[in-house]
Amino acid sequence: MQLLVNIDVADLADAVRFYGAAFGLAPVRRFGDDGVELGGMQTPVFLLRKPQGSAAAADSERDYARHWTPIHCDVVVDDLDAALVRAIAAGAVQEGVTREAAWGRIVQVADPFGHGWCLLQFHGRGYDEIATA
Template structure:
């Protein structure tokens, strides 16, 4: 199985500039005025030009004001403070303080198109510090 990341935007050139400047992604294949493949992460990211108010799904219209969804991007970075500075300089909005947890640090932001994302800096053992064996599935001897 392969995962692709698709992000609807209302201004494709502005989105290309933001994702290049904020995260160092580079344009891949162009789909003309309808989209751009962005490369540089471990999965391709597709910026898809969709007009505000256009139908997203049954009964849902696109809006590019800040919105919340339980599905969002987490981007792992080496230095969360530097990554926040770069993203904000590119047009992101920091939505609170950087929080430090047992596994590392996290910053919650939104892009210029209303999509939320998190910047994560793993420290120490990262998520391994929290990981547990799946229930009923210990290691075999």
């Protein structure tokens, strides 16, 4: 089984620039004017051009204003402070303060297309610091 991450965006060129500048991802292959596969993470990321207001799931329309979803992606980084500066410079918006936990540090950001992301920096054994039997 393989996991693919598909991200709907209103402007493909802007999204390629953002994800390259924010997370260091680079185009691997293109699918005409409507899609780009990005490499640079363990999981392939596909940017899919879907116009604002186009049909989405369950009789809804795409809206690229900031939105919440119970599924989001975490980007694990070596230096959270540097990654946050890079993401903000690329166009991300920081949402809340950086928080400390037994396993590491976390900060939430939103990309220019309304999608939420978390930047994580693990300490020690990462999530194993809080794992239970």
